[in-house]
Amino acid sequence: MDLVIVDYKAGNVQSVQFALERLGVQATLSSDAETIKAADKVIFPGVGQAASAMGQLKSRNLDKLLPTLEQPFFGVCLGMQLLCRHSEEGDTDLLNIIPLPVKHFETDLKVPHMGWNQLEGLQSPLFNGINEKEYVYYVHSYYVPVSEFTIAQTSYPEPFSAALQYKNFYAAQFHPEKSGPAGSQILKNFLAL
């Protein structure tokens, strides 16, 4: 299988690549449109700030390419948020693949939402073998509200989208590559789609 991790200088690409290696899968890092288009599956990680990440995508013309992809696609953390329409972070227009807003946590709880929290309402093959209330690792200050595209939720304190699916685009707000055995299982499930 030809697996490509989108490398656009705004991601923990190394951690995702290592997690796949632990599953015995070699992935190619690339920002090249042809390479990404030809891949069987694409993983789109991301950490950092939305506006600067969009800038990195635009400078590589990836903002035009990514919405056209038809193979199974997995956005992780900021990589999930970038698939949405607009983020409150820096008032940034995003890729608009999934028509959802990205909002800042307005709560008395600590922000960033950092640490291990539970998945609920699992409804996707992405979560095969994963139990309700399984713990996964989060670190983020912005979130996507629950919507018709939500395939798992987490509460902080209100429910938000832990994962999304729209057509071939899957996405997780948590970090599967840092979520122990449960995270590995979720990556494995994506590879099996």
Next chain:
Amino acid sequence: MLTKRIIPCLDIKDGRTVKGVQFENIRDAGDPVELAKWYAQQGADELVFLDITATNEGRKTFAQLVRDIARHIDIPFTVGGGIGSVADVEVLLQNGADKVSINSSAIKNPQLVEELARHFGSQCVTVAIDTKYTEATGWKVYTRAGTVETEHRTVDWAKQVVGLGAGEILLTSMNNDGTKAGFALDITREVAQAVSVPVIASGGAGRMEHFADAFLKAHADAALAASLFHFRELAIPDLKQYLKQQGVEVRLHQDLHD
């Protein structure tokens, strides 16, 4: 529910763990990767690696080590020690670290916190604060491995660095560190209530009750310990079971196998 985090801290010198770590079932307890894997299996929620190497050669070894750790463990980890610039952080993050911790360099140049937050996001910038109480001064911030008193009051400094973009505070009480008499609950509570970001309590853990106090009385979001775990005085699965009984939300995951 978001859980409270238990964080073992490993001191690293020239790529090896220091402090004679005692483990029967680890082939090489001086090997940080072996130790890290074991802690991850035990249910540690995160790990901190503190580089206490003084030489440039040692720093290169540390960057290589960070890569080895990222390759082998599947939980988040923070690295700290001797970080003074955006370039230093870039190397560590590119090698797979999730967060970096800065201490003296933030005192020397507070703008570094802002630069790091802008370049990499607040979520990966932890500011470590060494604090010490005296009757005369109250809780003050110390720098250079806790040897030099600064002009900063601890709570003010914590608020300042969070304002600059720190995403987490690692608060170590020098009065308590090494005493095994418990965390400094008063200053931990004061800082935890003063800032909007998570606070890690550090220094003084000796018994399971101390962790419960840090979470329930001082409202810490995480608690860090070193020798207590390294010398197997306290096992993480036992600690988490205890905390759960005390009403602390912890991650008791499905695979606490050894």
